[in-house]
Amino acid sequence: MNLSSYFRGFTIIELLMVIMVTSIIASLAVPAYRTYMANNEATDLVTKLTAALRLAKSEAVNRSASISLCAISSAGGTNCNNVATNWLYGWQVVIPSSGTVLYTFQPQSATAVNVSPGTNISFSASGFPTPTTVTFTIKPTGCSRGFILNYSTVTSGELLQTTTVTCP
Numbered sequence: 001m002n003l004s005s006y007f008r009g010f011t012i013i014e015l016l017m018v019i020m021v022t023s024i025i026a027s028l029a030v031p032a033y034r035t036y037m038a039n040n041e042a043t044d045l046v047t048k049l050t051a052a053l054r055l056a057k058s059e060a061v062n063r064s065a066s067i068s069l070c071a072i073s074s075a076g077g078t079n080c081n082n083v084a085t086n087w088l089y090g091w092q093v094v095i096p097s098s099g100t101v102l103y104t105f106q107p108q109s110a111t112a113v114n115v116s117p118g119t120n121i122s123f124s125a126s127g128f129p130t131p132t133t134v135t136f137t138i139k140p141t142g143c144s145r146g147f148i149l150n151y152s153t154v155t156s157g158e159l160l161q162t163t164t165v166t167c168p
Contacts, residue, residue, distance in 0.1 A: 070120035085118030
């Protein structure tokens with residue numbers, strides 16, 4: 001019998017080296033992954049806000065009725081806050097006359113979504129919003145890039161511009 005066949009496997013030094021290298025790689029990857037996820041969240045919020053704006057306008061024209069896009073007033077809430085500048089709890093597309101909610105978006109965690117001017121956006125039956133110009137600033141916690149979404153109406157229709165900005 002050969003004595004070396006009994007001693008197969010890894011030494012404790014080899015195992016410690018593998019654990020050390022793995023922990024170094026993980027410590028470098030986790031912060032980058034968090035930033036990546038925050039940047040994806042910013043992109044997702046721009047997409048969802050754009051969809052909500054277009055839905056509100058479309059529903060106003062289709063129903064020949066006023067439709068509002070407004071901030072949700074509190075975490076887990078279902079009521080609109082018509083003077084909110086911070087839309088961190090999400091937003092709703094609502095028929096103001098009946099209170100019917102057509103669409104609700106609530107992020108999984110409170111997210112920095114600021115709107116200027118601080119008000120809800122009402123679309124008339126003809127599809128024109130009040131106020132005519134709205135600016136959303138989207139900068140989730142931990143992001144390296146955020147967005148400024150400008151929505152305005154012009155005589156020929158709507159203008160939707162997205163600008164990339166650096167997060168603080």
